[in-house]
Amino acid sequence: MSAKTTNQKAWLLVAPVVVLVAFNAVIPLMTVVNYSVQETFGDNLFFFEGMKWFEEVLSSERFHDSLLRQLQFTFIILAIEVPLGVAIALAMPRRGFWASVCLVLMAMPLLIPWNVVGAMWNIFALPDIGLLGKTLNAMGFDYNFTRQPFSAWATLIAMDVWHWTSLVVLLSYAGLSSIPDAYYQAARIDGASAWAVFRYIQLPKLKHVLTIAVLLRFMDSFNIYTEPFVLTGGGPGNSTTLLSLDLVKIALGQFDLGPAAAMSLIYFLIILLFSWIFYTVMTRGEDR
């Protein structure tokens, strides 16, 4: 009897959260599920279509292309940001005045909103008036992100690395700071090399924060929208049309709610799947 009463009270306590999550996550998601299985006409006319949109999206070349671009983008920035972030964190001073200076400098890019980063780099990289673009061209590089896909990609990656490497740096720095001095002393007494210290002390101790860093960077970069939108709107051509850009084009540009909803769900499941794979791989062999 008493156990039952306790349960009821517990429900009351979690109710606000349930309502909140329902309104901001479950209901919108279910709306998307609803759209994804129907054909929509004006005047709110709906016809049930089953799995038609899913089949269409999954077999469309356009989706394959943007997914491939998305994967490319994400893996390039992960391959740059994670090692670079760890390297910077290792090189940063541990204490004193300069440690604070470095931390503030590192935190700065993270405070800037996405669209501002996009606008900044857009102007910075303009081939005719931008500091970067003009310098590159003056140095003899043929650089124009509005015309060449390669330039657009390079700019986009530089932008993301500039904006988000700091996150990996700060997480790694926190991880490194939590290693007691005694570990380094013990390694010195053993006569361990700098590489051995990194491989057997720092890296294992960084494992948890790196798991978080990789997951966060993966999810964030997979969702990237604002930067390519502000830079070239997905161009030149479709060369920087990443998944979310493509999705918005279908949903709002063409107002194809059914395919857009199906694509959203597929997109969502892909992120979920990759995150799960990352997490499983990185925490495999974890000490029980």
Add this chain to the structure above:
Amino acid sequence: MSLTLKNVSLIVDGQTHIYDTTVELVPAGFNILLGTTLSGKTTLMRLMAGLVQPSSGRILFNGDDVTGVAVQKRNVSMVYQQFINYPNMSVFDNIASPLRLSGLARAEIRKRVETVADLLRLGPFLKRKPSALSGGQQQRCAMARALVKDSDLVLLDEPLANLDYKLREELRDELPRLFAARERTVVYATTEPSEALLLGGYTAALHEGRITQFGPTGDVYRHPVDKQTASVFSDPPINLIPVTKTGERLQTSHGANWRVYGAFRDLGDGEYELGVRPHHVQPHDGAGDGAVIEGRVQVAEISGSESMVHFDLEGRPWVSLAHGVRAFGVGETARFKIDVDHSMLFSPQGETVATMRA
């Protein structure tokens, strides 16, 4: 191996961490560094290991000056208060790590690791990761790393401090046995006087960056050279009260007085400070015979077979570690008797002028 510190001092950013220290540790002996936290135990060990270079002075191993020699060339090992093991290596690899760096043959490494692991009762856990061990086992693994190396100098920096009571007792019993069998000098840092007494050997009392006394543990305990050493070697802190000696009597400022004999009687008349360890101050119910004092009880804590009674003696905080469970009312006046045979007298400058127990 003999280890000598000659006029070693350490000054960091204008602050003196270790004052001019000269000490010759007992070769192949158990040397204890006893001091409160921040007294410089760890710093002294780091100097001995070569992790820090002294600001002045020299460090000699077997008579050879090793002051500038890098730590990995000194053949020392160290065990810390925290359990320091390589987190992603198995226990076997952890123990083997110092041997691998010295480039020993594979079979020889295996043999040595297994011998040490058996000694420390880690045999069944060699394949496990340190995080899958209990605290005591993790610390034994760290000790195995220090033992397997066969180093001349082993530094143990409060190795038992983070262990629970039972494990601490168990490992403390094993420690001297483990290290005694070998021809190596052991330095053991601790904050606990009782631990120093249990471990025996030789003790260096440390107070604010100075070694105040070094000698056989029992001698340092019974005949501390000064008030500081006596305080370091007493937990709870030693009880102190100013006394005046006139003829054959000692008197406190409030008039409590008693007759003295032995070493105390031979002292000249004058002002002294009396020191008594808390377990030599016992509640007293009988008549006012001998060194009986009266104090106002402030706190009385009962811990199993002992009661710790904090009381105010003429404005000084005193503690009595009484046998058995005693009931005291806070604020009431109680009588205590000082065990004169275990008391000591300090000069106004803090030097010991007489101890009763020879």
